[in-house]
Structure formats: C-alpha cells, structure tokens
Amino acid sequence: MYIQRFDPWKSKLCTCPEKYSLNPYTGCGHRCLYCYATAFIKNFYSPRPKKNFIKKVKSELQKIPPGSLISLSNSSDPYQPLEKTYFHTRNFLELLESKNFKLLIITKSDLVLRDLPILKNLNCVVSITITTKKYFRILEPGAPSYEKRLYAIKTLSKAGILVTARIDPVIPFLNDEEVIKIFEEVAPWVKHITTSTYKAKRDSFARLKKAFPEKAKLWQELYFVKGKKIEGAWYLPEDLRKELLYPLFEKAKEFGISIAACREGIKEFSAKEKCDGSFLIDKFLFNELKE
Template sequence: MQRCEVVLLGTVLTSFDPWRSPLCTCPRKYTINPYTGCSHRCLYCYTTAYIRSRESKPKQYLNHRLRRDLKYIDPRFPVDMSLSSDPYPPEERILGITRAVLELLLPAGLRVQITTKSDALLRDIDLLSRYNVAVSVTITTLDDSLARRLEPNAPPPSNRLKALEILKDHNVPFSVRVDPVIPYLNDDENSLRELVREVASIGAKHVVTSTYKARPDNFARMVNAFPELKAKWMKLYYPGGKIKLGYAYAPIQLRRRILWPVVDEANKLKLTYATCRENLTTPKYFRAPSCDGTHLIPSRIELRSRTAERIRLENFFSNSRV
C-alpha cells in the first residue's frame, strides 16, 4: 500500500523553462527543493504567496522520487538547488536531507548549483570540492543588524563571507546574489559598491542583482518591520509601480539607478554580472554567459557512462511511446 502511494506522488526534479516568463534570462536547467517552505523567514520572500508555511518541511519520500526522476532527465542541463526554498535551513543540520540529495546527484556526474543564504553548506565541503558544483550565496547587505531584521532566521552576512573564504580555499567556485536591492533600505551606492568589492576580494567571479518586487503578503511584512518607509514604498509600488506577472515593480528609472552600482563595480573588477527579471539585458547591465552563475560549475568528473546510457535509452523509449 505504501509503495502505491509513493508512485502517485509528483516529481521533485522539475524542468525550469525560462521561456515561460518574458522577464527570465536563466538558461535551461532543472530545479529541486528538498524542503517546502523556508525557516529563514525573510521578509521579502515571494514564495509565501503560494507556500504559506514559514517553516522548512522535508518533502515526502524525496529520495525515492528523485531516483525515479533521474531516469528521465537530460544530463546536458544543470540542476539548481533550490529556487523556492533554502536547501540549508536550520533543520538541515539535523535531518541531512540536502546532503542525501547531493549524494544521489553528484557521483552520477551531474552539474549542480547550490543557491543559499547559509554557511551550513560547509558541512558538505567534501562533496562540493570533489564534484561538479558551484555555489550561489545571497548577500543583501554587509550590515549584520539590518540583515537580522530582513532575514531573521538566516545566518548573518559576516558568517556567509567567512563561508565564501572556505569555499575559495577548497576551490569551489561561487557567485553572489545581491538580491533584493530595496529602495531606501539597502540601496546606498557606497554600501553596494563595498559589498561587491568585498566578495570580489574573496574570490567571487560573478554577481547577479535584482530589485525588490512587491506582493501583498511580503509588502505587509516589509511595512510592518519598517513603518517609517511605508509612505515611500506605497508611492513607488502602489500605484507608482507596474504590475508584471503578479509582482509590483518600482519604476524603471529607479531600478536602473539602484542596480547600477552593483553591475558597474562588478565590471570594474572584471567580474561577470547580470540582473534578474528586470528586463535590463544590455551589456551595461548584463555581461555573462548565464545570469544565474551556472556557467561557473566546474567539470571535475564525467557523467557516469552507465547513467548517461540509461538516461539516453529511457528518454528514447519514453519519447517513442504512442
């Protein structure tokens, strides 16, 4: 009975298709979220519009479903973990679910990018330094006190910077997400340039940045935490901004201005750089093989021949079915 229940569950390794959104510049890739919801409880989180839980809950029968999904993927495309939750919430230190996923993906020779705000990924440095992995770490500010208000349960930026140093020491390539840049809060030009200089000095090769996009739920949390900015944000986003795909965007002139310090400093330091879902794709704001940093994933081991052949054959027979 239990086996039947597992078979009926949906996929956990899903195709991320950038063509579904006119604003997305990501390359084709797969995504997996070991957890549903996120215990970091970042105020600006957009996923709470459709995932109500503010706690990280492990997905049911994850490894069984992942083994099944691996039979049907195209190994040419990388796997991004995670896009709608953090793969290293506080619960991961005890549960080890993300590590179990990595132990399935990496020895098979698949290319993986880990997107996180946590220094807890250092527990898995043995895997990260051995296989085809790059890391993308989000740092919205160098100010630990401000980050504590914005990202209450996430490790402070100072811890994340130390984690970058250890990644560098172990030859694990990494990019940094300066995302979101929030008008009137963390958009100071000098602070943003300092942030880019700091991560570049450690060894970042790529920076991606984006502005805060308002949705009713995250906007309510933001104005509750920063009531002194409510009037300014209301003017920018409601009705001053434009609604795109359910998100309220600040005016384009403002978005260009507050993202410029990030991309300009990255350009000066000879980093690749990109903006995310901003419709800013000229070389002034976007100069990189990929916006998300997946171009940094190294090729340390080849795709296991048996895995590759099995995937090729199963894809062939699957596509040949009437």
C-alpha cells in the first residue's frame, strides 16, 4: 500500500492527529544531513519514483474514509527535484480535486508554487520547513535556498492558502540563535509553527560531525553523555531542550500564533492533535474546532 496509516513506530511521544501518510518518492534528493529517514530507508539519497504510482493510489483512495487527513509526505519531500520530471505529487493533487479529503503538505521546496492553482481547490495546509539561513547549503544541500522558501511562504499565504512553518530541527550551537530571527520573518505569514530539537541517530549524527568537526566533541557529550536514549534516538538533556525551545514559545505568544513541539515529551510544549498544523483545516475551512 502506498497510502498508509501514519504510525511513527507507535511512538508514545507523537501528538499528531490520526492521519494517512503518502510518499510519492522513495528517498529524497534534498539530502539533509540531519534527516531521520536515512536510518530506515536504503539508498535514501538516491531517490526514485514509486512504481505505478497514480494507478495504485487511485485505487487505494477508494478504501479510505472520505474526510480523512492525508499527509504528503512524512519520509521524503513531495517537491524534491524528481517532482520536476515525474509529476507524481501534482498528479495526486489533481486526483484529490474532486474528492473530499484533507491534505497536509510538508516541503522545503518552492516548487509547491507551481501547483498553487490546484491547492486553492483543496482542503489543505502547506507546511514549509525553514531551518537555517546561515547553513542551509551545508545542512540541506539539495534543497532550495532560505530566500526561496520564505518567498514560497509569503506567496502561498497571500494567495489565501493556510501556511505553517516547521522550524525544525533546532540543533544546539548551530542554528539555535538564528531560529528566533527566522521565527520573526515567517510569523506574519503563517498560522502555526512546529518545532523540535534534533534527535541524534547514528547515521545522521555522523554526517553532522563530519560537516562541523569543530562541534563534534561538544555534541558528543551533550547527546551521548548528558542526554538519553528515547525510542531509538538520542535526546539532549531535558533542561537544554527547554532552553532551546522556550524562546520560540515566547515569540509565539508575542505574535499570537500557535506553536507545538514535535516528539519532545515535554508537557508545556506539546499540543495534542495540533502539532502538525492540520487542525487549521477544521478551524479555518470548516469552522469546526472548539478552542
């Protein structure tokens, strides 16, 4: 099945609402150093289109209850470079046009703007991940620039699309200071922020250490000496995670927008069923959500 129930390893820390997950591609050409999906998908940085994609997805959609939320995508970017050639994401959006589903798009690419006319006809939220202005060329070497992502956020928002930003992951002593500036830049254009600290997995941590050798010793100690392993990933000490995320939550209050942290397990930072921003569909398109 290409459309599957979203179930991140039955994680107790996940506060996402019930949803389905669809990845038009296997692997991802954005090649982010911190990517978690590389730990469980082979040859992740050699992305390939899913076979018979539209035919299969068309038939699978018949089996999903109408009104369900579909998340595109959770372990690859639906607007990664391959999309310019294969149009899987676009073809899927066209399939949805006559159907009553909710859609959450998560991407780092301004290529999403190509499909703006279709998005206007869907019950959708677009979440743009925007992590660093200083280091995106190193951290996310295959992804569009900071400026292009910011432009995408503004353009979608001006066109009336519900937009959220993922300021994620926050990496200590790397982008932890600039995330405040990023927050201030995106806040006027988005209705929700999702954030989280970087959780170390063996392969992503090795890539980060190689790219930033001067930080290796410090990170090693923070994650593997002072931190702890939770559900298969190494977390920073809770105090430090609070210190890193707290300023973003304060900024959210200042700007009057909602914010939630992803899989931190810290009560004051989580927002059950609101973390991914998909609640905006009910709140703004269906006026259903009781605050």
